[in-house]
Amino acid sequence: MDASMLSQQILNGITLGATYALIALGYTMVYGIIQLINFAHGEIYMVGAFVGVLMVTVFQQGLLFSLAAAMLACMVMGVTIERIAYRPLRRSTRLAPLISAIGVSIFLQTLMTKIKGPQPVAFPQVINDALYKIGPVEISKVQILILIVASLLMATLHFIVKYVKIGKAMRAASEDYDTAALMGINVNRVISFTFAIGSALAAAGGVLVGLYFNSVSPFMGVSAGLKAFCAAVLGGIGSIPGAMLGGIFLGVAETLGIAGGFDMYKDAIAFTLLIIVLLFRPTGLLGRPIQRKV
Amino acid sequence: MLKVEDVHVYYGAIHAIKGISLEVPQGQIVTLIGANGAGKTSALNTICGLIKPKSGRIFFEGKDITGVPTQEIVKLGLTQVPEGRRIFANMPIYENLELGAFLNKNKKEVAQDMEKVYTRFPRLRERKNQLAGSLSGGEQQMLAMGRALMSKPRLLLLDEPSMGLSPILVKEIFSIIKELNEQGTTILLVEQNAKMSLSIAHKGYVVETGRIVLAGDAKELLESPEVKKAYLGG
Numbered sequence: 001m002d003a004s005m006l007s008q009q010i011l012n013g014i015t016l017g018a019t020y021a022l023i024a025l026g027y028t029m030v031y032g033i034i035q036l037i038n039f040a041h042g043e044i045y046m047v048g049a050f051v052g053v054l055m056v057t058v059f060q061q062g063l064l065f066s067l068a069a070a071m072l073a074c075m076v077m078g079v080t081i082e083r084i085a086y087r088p089l090r091r092s093t094r095l096a097p098l099i100s101a102i103g104v105s106i107f108l109q110t111l112m113t114k115i116k117g118p119q120p121v122a123f124p125q126v127i128n129d130a131l132y133k134i135g136p137v138e139i140s141k142v143q144i145l146i147l148i149v150a151s152l153l154m155a156t157l158h159f160i161v162k163y164v165k166i167g168k169a170m171r172a173a174s175e176d177y178d179t180a181a182l183m184g185i186n187v188n189r190v191i192s193f194t195f196a197i198g199s200a201l202a203a204a205g206g207v208l209v210g211l212y213f214n215s216v217s218p219f220m221g222v223s224a225g226l227k228a229f230c231a232a233v234l235g236g237i238g239s240i241p242g243a244m245l246g247g248i249f250l251g252v253a254e255t256l257g258i259a260g261g262f263d264m265y266k267d268a269i270a271f272t273l274l275i276i277v278l279l280f281r282p283t284g285l286l287g288r289p290i291q292r293k294v
Numbered sequence: 295m296l297k298v299e300d301v302h303v304y305y306g307a308i309h310a311i312k313g314i315s316l317e318v319p320q321g322q323i324v325t326l327i328g329a330n331g332a333g334k335t336s337a338l339n340t341i342c343g344l345i346k347p348k349s350g351r352i353f354f355e356g357k358d359i360t361g362v363p364t365q366e367i368v369k370l371g372l373t374q375v376p377e378g379r380r381i382f383a384n385m386p387i388y389e390n391l392e393l394g395a396f397l398n399k400n401k402k403e404v405a406q407d408m409e410k411v412y413t414r415f416p417r418l419r420e421r422k423n424q425l426a427g428s429l430s431g432g433e434q435q436m437l438a439m440g441r442a443l444m445s446k447p448r449l450l451l452l453d454e455p456s457m458g459l460s461p462i463l464v465k466e467i468f469s470i471i472k473e474l475n476e477q478g479t480t481i482l483l484v485e486q487n488a489k490m491s492l493s494i495a496h497k498g499y500v501v502e503t504g505r506i507v508l509a510g511d512a513k514e515l516l517e518s519p520e521v522k523k524a525y526l527g528g
Contacts, residue, residue: 165396168389168392168393169393169396171382171384171385172382172385172393175382175383175384175385176380176382178339178344178364178376178380179376179380179382180393181343181344181363181364181365181368182342182344182364182368182373182374182376182442183365183368183393183394183396183441183445184365184368184369184373184396184397184445185365185393185396186363186365187365288384
C-alpha cells in the first residue's frame with residue numbers, strides 16, 4: 001500500500017467512522033444516564049434512513065430538509081420508546097429494560113420488513129455526486145457532506161453538554177441520579193432529552209449512510225448498531241468524546257483492514273479490536289476508572 | 295414547618311421505617327440521632343421524595359408533600375445535603391454550585407448567591423475551577439453545603455455532615471450549621487455524633503431500628519441516662 005492509497009483509505013475510514021460515531025453517541029449518552037444498553041438504537045438509525053428515503057421520494061424534498069425530518073421523527077420515536085418500554089422498568093432489575101430493548105429492536109425490524117419488504121431499497125441520489133482531487137486523495141461530495149454534517153452535529157452536542165443548562169443537568173444526572181434530583185433537576189425530563197438527542201444523531205447517521213452506500217434495508221441497524229456499540233465501549237461507555245474517538249478509530253481500522261486484504265473479515269475487525277482494547281484498558285480509551293462508593 | 299406523620303417505608307420485604315412521626319418547628323435545629331442502620335437516612339430520603347413511603351403523610355409548611363417528586367419539593371424550599379456529600383466529582387466546583395441553583399433563572403441572583411457561598415467558604419473560591427473530586431473530605435462537605443445553600447432552602451436536611459472528618463473540621467462544620475440556623479435556615483440534622491448534634495440542637499429524636507424511641511428537648515436528651523448509656527459512652 002503506497003502513501004496515496006493509505007491516505008485515501010484513512011479518509012474513507014474517517015468518513016465511515018463519523019457515521020459510527022453519530023450512532024455511538026446515542027449508546028453512550030443513554031448508558032451514561034440510565035446504565036442501559038439501548039439495543040433498539042440501531043433500529044432508530046434504520047428508521048431514520050427510511051424516513052429520509054420517504055421524504056426524498058414520496059414528498060420530493062431536498063436532502064437537508066429530509067435529514068431534518070428524519071432527525072425530528074426519530075427524536076419523537078426515541079422519546080416514545082423510552083416512555084413506553086424503559087421508564088416503567090426503571091426501578092426493576094437491570095436485565096429487565098435490556099430485554100425490553102431487544103424486544104423493541106425486533107419489533108421495529110419486523111414492522112419495517114412488513115411495510116417495505118426485506119429487500120434493500122435504493123437511496124435516491126439527491127445530490128449530483130462528484131469527485132474532487134485534493135493532493136493525493138479523492139473525496140466525493142457525499143463524503144464532504146458526511147464530514148461536515150457529522151462535525152456540525154458533534155460540535156453542537158459538545159456545546160449543549162458543556163454550556164447549556166440542560167446539558168449540565170445531563171452530566172449531573174449521569175454522575176448521580178438522586179443528587180441531581182436534589183438540585184431541582186427533573187431527571188425524567190433529562191432522560192427524555194437524552195433519548196431525543198441520541199435518536200436524532202442516529203437518524204442523521206442513517207440518512208448519511210443510506211446516501212453513502214446508496215442502500216437502505218430493515219436490517220441495516222443490526223450490524224451498524226453492534227459496531228457503533230463497540231465504538232462506544234472502545235472509547236469508554238458513558239464518555240461522549242470517547243464515542244466520537246471510538247467511532248473514528250473503528251472506521252479507520254475497518255477500512256484499512258479491508259484495504260489490507262482482510263475484506264472477508266470486515267465485520268470481525270470491530271470485535272477483534274474491542275477485545276484487544278478491553279484487555280489492556282477495561283474501561284475503554286477515554287473511560288473513567290470505575291469508582292465504587294462504600 | 296415540617297411535620298411527618300406515622301411514615302412507614304419498605305425496601306422490598308424489609309420494613310425499614312416502622313411508623314416515624316416528627317416535627318421540625320420553624321427556626322430550630324432538630325436532630326435525629328441513632329446507630330448505623332436505624333433508618334435515619336431513609337427518613338430524610340423519604341422527606342425529600344427520593345423514597346416513596348408505603349403509608350403516612352409528610353407536610354411542609356402545611357402542604358402535603360407525600361409522593362411529590364423530589365425536584366418539586368426542592369422548588370418549595372426544602373433540600374438535603376446527602377450522606378457522603380455526593381458532590382459531582384467530575385465537574386469543577388463552580389459548576390457544582392451552579393447546579394445547586396438549577397431552579398433559579400435569575401442569573402444575577404445566582405452570581406450573588408455564589409459570591410455569598412465563596413465568602414462563607416473561602417477555600418472553595420481558591421479552588422473554584424478545580425474538579426470537585428480533587429477536594430479533601432472537609433472541603434467536599436463545605437461544597438455540598440454550599441451547593442445546597444444555592445437553592446436558598448428554608449429547611450435544610452443534613453445527613454451525617456461530620457462523617458469521616460477530623461475533630462477540628464467537625465467543630466467547624468457544626469459551627470457553620472449553627473450560624474446558618476441563626477441566619478434563619480431551619481435545620482433537620484441526622485447524626486451519629488450524638489453529643490455534638492444535641493449540643494447545637496433545640497430538639498432531638500432518638501431512632502432505633504426504624505422507630506423513634508425517645509424524643510425531647512436536646513438539653514434534656516443530653517442528660518438522659520438512656521442516651522448517655524447508648525450513645526455518649528456512659
